[in-house]
Amino acid sequence: MTQISLSFPDGSVREYNSGITPSEVAKSIAKSLSKKAISATVNSQHWDLSWPISEDAKITLHTMKDDIQANELVRHDLAHIMARAVQEIWPETKVTIGPVIENGWYYDFDRDDPFSPEDLGLIETKMKSIINACDEVTTEVWDRSRALDYYRQTNEPYKVELVEAIPESEPIRMYWHGTWQDLCRGPHLQHTGQVPADAFKLMSIAGAFWRGDSNRAMLQRIYGVAFTSKDKLKAYLHMRDEAAKRDHRKIGREMNLYHMQAEAPGQVFWHPNGWTIYTTLQDYMRRKQRAGGYVEVNTPQVVERKLWEQSGHWEKYQEHMFIVEVEEEHAQEKAINALKPMNCPCHVEIFKHGLKSYRDLPFRIAEFGSCNRYEPSGALHGLMRVRGFTQDDAHIFVTEDQIEQECVRFIEFLTDVYNDLGFPTYTIRFADRPDIRVGNDDTWDRAEKALLDATKKITDNVELNQGDGAFYGPKLEFVLTDAIGRDWQCGTFQVDFVLPERLDASYIGADGARHRPIMLHRAALGSFERFIGILIEEHAGKLPFWLAPIQVVVASIISDTIDYVHETVEQLRRAGVRAEADIRNEKINFKVREHSVNKVPIILAIGMREVKDQTVTIRRLGAKQTRIQDRETVTRELSQEATPPDLCTHP
């Protein structure tokens, strides 16, 4: 028998016979450890306690206290337990796959009758009885033909396909939870009773395509969440409730920001409050862009098909464009146009107008570009995914050796903007060449290097998004993380070798000859709609003062103060503060409650005392305390506070 040596986290090394399992290793160290161990990490691979180790390795034994491993095992075992429960209740159901995901797992099933929400309770009960049975979990490695025969015999076509897809080099491993068998990579716990029966919950049923392919069968997916303890599950469910309260669709209604209706799906009816946020944000971006060296342009909404054919969008995105057909008076055929789904081709046309010299580069044009895309109905989601939206779009025409400097410049610009808007940290994803692409490898090499070098000048915090670049060039994606940990991709910076070529854009170089510029696409916010959605959720509706649609409500306590209230509102408005009067015949308690619910940042209460002393009583949203202060001072301070961050004279 060959000997192997295992080294432990504490630095110690022990000798064992080859083929020893982590379970036996644990037993050799301490009885208590062997009881508590649930899995191991062997040479940085998560390892089942029952798998043999046949070579020298680094080993770490895990217990339920190791959250990462424990969660994975609990969730993975629950996936099997759920599949078993489903097949015990409905034996005709076919099983497919059931991976662990963030916070839980899912399992995809194929059956004629879809699951109903009531079925979830049934399944949960069955799962608990499987857990209580403490059935042993066992595993074997099978050879390919045995596995295929088995799944053909048991009439599990999806499993047959899965086995066939496993590369020859990899073992085919089976697991049993009791007598219930599933193809699985592992690892797992040792018996079903190790799964905490009170720390999981089945959440929802949804359709999902087999192998993520919309041309293949639609399966029934059940989602579950699971943790290592009941308290952790409770904490998670609580967090989820909190997230739901921040939903911009709910807050948008409550704060009367916008609405949508069936006659214009995916398009926004901005109400006065919402439009105030929108225009305030747009005014801010306009100033920033001007200061950042961009010139602003505006281009047509309805553009003839021909241009989209030239740009290549017609071929690729035709079915996602709003087509506008017009019976033109003297034309032989109908004129076919499309609402612009993007601004790039129009910007190229502006660049092309009049000869450009290399001295004109970098040529930066920006547009608050209204775009319309016929997004699939199932993709629409509040302000986050709409059919009509406005991008803070810009295109920069450059020579190849200007890419890096423009990229640095943009990242600085974007950092500044995100900072002002309350997102001091963000992550950058670098998406490099996809398999299907245009342009030669030399060009890609240089473009990718330029982007990476530029990014690294500013931050080391870059994630690689391999192969996810556009077919026309590499890109950077700027991702914000909101207050409850969700990621939102907003900004983008893309290098494009293709469009200038397709639309035949050129400039005159120092050598007097025509050259092809490279086009950089970039946006900081992405779309105003989406960004406002993110702002609302990030702040739970309590926007920074300068963005709040109504900044101040001046509320009368008794009707004798109405003139003073109006006067105060006028004074605030003259000072650039968005103020409203509330002189309704209601108690001050009522008014405070209502405006607080509506998230108005400041309430100024006016009674006879204030009128007599020329003061106001100021109350900030969320504060219990109020404070009486001279009216002129308050006006001055609020005016200061209402100033957008880029116009503030003091830090």
Added chain:
RNA sequence: GCUGCUGUAGCUCAGAGGUAGAGCACUCCCUUGGUAAGGGAGAGGUCGAGAGUUCAAUUCUCUCCAGCAGCACCA
């Protein structure tokens, strides 16, 4: 687009094969009250749209539209 669920007053929701109800909001009246809901009265609905079954449909069935969750998609 696909699977499932949902659609009743401005909002949140209840209801039943015999053409509708609550709370909040709204209007009016009383109340002039000092920091998170004062009291009373009133008005408001082709029950998402269309078709079918039925003596009778908002309720059952089908089709469509929209929304929600997820999948697929996102230039």
